[in-house]
Amino acid sequence: MDLTSFVEDGSNKLKVQQIFSKGVRMIYQDALDTIISDSSLLDKLILMEDIPSEITSDFLKQIKTPKALVQTPIIPEIKPAFKVIKNYDDWEPINPQSFWNFFLSRYKAISQMLWKRPNLKNTVSIGQLSRVKGREDLSIIGMVRDIRDTNDGRRIIKVEDLSGSTTVIIPKNLPERGEIIPDEIIGLKGQAGRGIFFANAVVFPDIPQVHWPVAKRSKILFLSDNHVGSKKYLEDVWDKFVSWINEHKEISYVLIAGDLVDGIGMYKNQDKSLEIDTIEGQMEALAKYLKQIRKDVKILLISGNHDPNRDSEPQPAFPADIGKPLKKLDNLEVYSNPAWVEIEGITILMYHGTSLDSMIDAVEPIRSEGYQKPFLGQKHLLKKRHLSPIFGRNKIFPDKHDFMVINKVPHVFHTGHVHKFSINSYRGVKLISTGTFQDTTNFQEKLGHVPSPGKFIVMDLSDGSTEAIDFSKLQ
Ligand SMILES: [Fe+2]
Structure with missing residues (x-):
């Protein structure tokens, strides 16, 4: 076929026009011959984002053999490392000025986000x-x-x-x-x-779209709500978990988002539902259970509202005397609730999730489904850029600087508290809500909640992909 008859073909003519409209000024004769012999090159040229202004036959050869152009992306390998990037460990006694300073700091931090x-x-x-x-x-x-x-x-x-x-x-x-x-x-x-x-x-102040930097990284397991000391503590499920993690060497970290023990005096007549009725006994038992996890797994944990810690958030790491049994474990780090940690370059916001109760009640669109879909409450916390926006619904300590402001947007947001498993994402942030090692309580049944005992989440930090795992179903 000669050039004239090639271009006269209606579809080719249109395609050549399209190529020239992309900024091409000249197609050399030998390049034209190549195109005539393989008209699919026209389609390739049209689809290209960057097209040279002069098309040569050498350039067309490169397109024909795309392997030369498409390089296998080199995925970097990140060395195992973790650090805490935001941990609450410093506060002053409350005075009448505290509340003013607290709200002022919240207002300044979040209004600045909105001004932009x-x-x-x-x-x-x-x-x-x-x-x-x-x-x-x-x-x-x-x-x-x-x-x-x-x-x-x-x-x-x-x-x-x-x-x-x-x-x-x-x-x-x-x-x-x-x-x-x-x-x-x-x-x-x-x-x-x-x-x-x-x-x-x-x-709403909201979060920007979050980008996940793909690299070769470790796998981690998210847990929460162990409730050691409760009569409803599922020891058999814990045993299955221990056998599993000790076999699955690919898991390098275990993150636990609070309610490690069932606590004492949390509600009326709680003593009747306790297997271990002292704080010391519960903490000793917790340490004994955590010790069963292989030593090369790093365990990062925070408190929840059931744990023997101060009852207002943010909660610091355990007081020294209460946390003593945990000190015997070399592979364990205890942080505040909430805490921002970084594992191999991925930021994870660990928060027990106590404020989810007040969020589910106050945010109308999530009121009916919030306990079944905890990610809805997580999403609204991110939108409001605050982990516990409603003052007084759950206890907040009025610090000079409001620690609960989400000023660092994470890649992963992990909560527990509602004992319900869910995986979702919001603007690129992975929303992780984990189940519990406690069987469904009468109280939860009365409220119509359907918890997820034994159901937890494995995440590959390389790309944020997740896998649900139900330890109660393992043999
Ligand atoms: Fe809990």
Whole structure:
């Protein structure tokens, strides 16, 4: 076929035009001959993102033999290493100023995240609203105080910043209306008038898309809610887990997100459901169980609300006397709840998850399904950039700096507490919620919860891929 008849073919003509429209200025004669003999090259050229301005036959040869162009990516190998990057170990006694400082630090940290948002242009301080004339599109950033719903489906909230406070009307049709909860910091777009701000959009601080740097790394196992000392402690499931981990040498780390023991006096008549009724006895038993894990596995653990630690979050690592039995284990690190750890370059946020109760109750869209799908609550914590936004629903220690602000966005967010297994992801962050070594309690049954005893998660840190594992089902 000669060149003229080749280009006159309708589809070829169109393809040649497409190639020239990609910035090609010249196709050399010998390159044209090559194309005529193999018209599939036209399709390859069209699909190329970077195309040279002059097409030579040498270049076409490279396309024909793509092996020369496509290099096997070299996947780096990361050496086993871990470190804690955010651990709570320093606090001051509370005084009347503490609460002010605490909320101020939260406001500053999260409002700064919002100020950078391009969708919150024309942001003014709340104190300036009274001087605004006419119906101008504005934004404000404030901490949510009162929330009230009207009979016609609107939500009326009070928000405040350092300059003042205002009433905001959130219309019924705004999808974020039911997501707004007390004490969180949000951005609002709308118009001001007669001392009221009429919102037409709600902007949560939210997280950016997270990228997973692929490399060859270790595998880790996520656990939580051992509840050692409870009559419902599933010793047989623990034994199966121990046999499994001691055989599966590819697992290098075990992360445990709190409720290691069942504790004492957690609720009325708890003593009747305890197998071990002293803190010392429970902690000794915990150490005995953890010792059964092979020594080359690194165990990282944090407290939960059942553990003998202070009952307000953040919880530091155990006090020295209580944590003494655990000191005998060389392969164990105890961190605060929450703690940010880094394993082979991957950041993992470990949080027991106590605030999930108040989140499931307060965030309307997740109220009915939150206990069955814990990832929904995890997602909203990330959106609000805070691990326990509602002050007072679960106890929070009012520090000078609010440690619970999610100022470091992790690759993995691990919680326990609701005893329910789930794997999900949000904006690239892997959401891991693990089961329990405690059988379903009467209390959970009464509440209609369906926990996941024995169900935990293995993650390959190379790419974040996960595998569910039910130790109760192993032989
Ligand atoms: Fe628990």
